[in-house]
Amino acid sequence: MQEPDQDLSFVDLLAWCFRFLDAHPDALLFVKWTCEGCGDRATSNEPNAIHLLGYEHAACGSISHPKKFGVVAAISRARTVGFPSNN
Secondary structure, eight states: OOOOSSOEEHHHHHHHHHHHHHHOTTOEEEEEEEOTTTOOEEEOSSTTOOOTTOEEOTTTOOEEOOSEEEEEEEOOOOSOOOOOOOO
């Protein structure tokens, strides 16, 4: 399942995220939006979270209440974290 190639409505974003996380439970999803203050494309810094009260764009400080969203997916290939022993 690929990342959407266009922005999605809030309802479509939720549906896509649930399907994606069902298929990839270890994935991290980051919401993207267009900042209402400066017009730049912004990406959230909190994975797997959708905020109904808006998003703050760190670069300009504006709070946006987007109607359309994009999403960036990061999939971990490793299931365990650690280092091999020296023994």
